[in-house]
Amino acid sequence: MLQIKALKKSYIQGAQEVKIYDNLNFHVKKAQRVAIMGKSGSGKSTLLSLISGIIKPNDGDILLDNVSYKDMKEENINDFRATNIGFVFQNFHLVSYLNALENVMLPAKVCGIKNAKEKAIELLESVGLGHRVDHLPSQLSGGEKQRVAIARALIHNPKVILADEPSGNLDEETxxxxxxxxxxxxxxNNTTLILVTHSKDVAARCKETYELIAGNLKKC
Ligand SMILES: Nc1ncnc2c1ncn2[C@@H]1O[C@H](COP(=O)(O)OP(=O)(O)OP(=O)(O)O)[C@@H](O)[C@H]1O
Ligand SMILES: [Mg+2]
Known part of the structure; x- marks a missing residue:
């Protein structure tokens, strides 16, 4: 369902070109759970940003259910992302002036999903936060914020969840x-998951684990 073809990405930093991938090829089947590990700076977050269409590659293409990003018009990529992708960021990225319920409802509203409120309440209850719906992010603990972020990533039933170290800054138990x-x-929900993690225990929950080394994904 996800295909990455001959992907090239580099950043220009001053006069220097920082090469991240030169020719990255990868594919993920539907409902597969894939963990991506690798040293800090190896390009894991960059890869998730490329898959989400937030940033563009220098060359190559990404296809999600045979839809090519390269062929997509600029104005359509945001809608495509909003409909098909759920993102769990390492640092939560909750909207500070919206409460937990409103944060979770946000993607559903963008996609025009009916019963957004009921769905958001149901998801918040399922992550154990039924009693925190009206709390602002500043009134939630780290683990609670992360659970809100997970509920938010799932509300529109996306095809893919991209999670960037989702338990990275939580205590072990949480x-x-x-x-x-x-x-x-x-x-x-049979959702495909691409999970970036530094934890072998978290990676072990996925069906496959890859390590990003020198711009290539090597199966572990
Ligand atoms: N906007 C940018 N401009 C220039 N260089 C960048 C930019 N974004 C990332 N980089 C560089 O690209 C490399 C890969 O960054 P990335 O965030 O993808 O790494 P990562 O594997 O997610 O690391 P970590 O495990 O620390 O989160 C790093 O060396 C980083 O400094
Ligand atoms: Mg990162």
Whole structure:
């Protein structure tokens, strides 16, 4: 369902070109759960940003369910992302002036999904936050914010969830609980998962693990 073809990406930093990938090829089947590991700076977050269409490659293409990003018009990529992709950021990225319920409802509103409120309440309850719906992000703990972020990534039933170190800054016990919830929900919905993690335990929950080394994904 996800194909990455001859992907090239570099950043221009001053007079220098920082090459991240020169010829990256990869594919992920539907409902597959894939972990991506690799040293800091190897390009893991860059890869998720490319898959989400937030940034563009220098060359090559990404296809999601046979839809080519290269062929897509600039104005369509945001809608495409909003409909098909759920993103769990390492640092939550919740909207600070919206409460938990409103944050979770946001992608559903963008996609014009009916019953957004009921769905958001149901998801918040399923991540154990039924009693925190009207709390602002500043009134939530780290683990609670991350659970809101997971509920938000799932509300529009996306084809793919991209998760960037979703338990990276949680204590071990909370991290495990948050991961349990994420895996339970994606299994229920048959969602494809691409998960970046530094934790071997978290990676072990995925069907396949790859390591990003020198711009290539090597199966572990
Ligand atoms: N906008 C940018 N401009 C220039 N260089 C960038 C930019 N974004 C990232 N980089 C560089 O690209 C490399 C890959 O960054 P990326 O964030 O993808 O790494 P990562 O594998 O996610 O690392 P970490 O495990 O620390 O999160 C890094 O060396 C980083 O400094
Ligand atoms: Mg990163």
């Amino acid at each position: 991290g495990i609980a948050v991961m349990d919830k994420l895996f339970e929900l994606i299994k229920k």
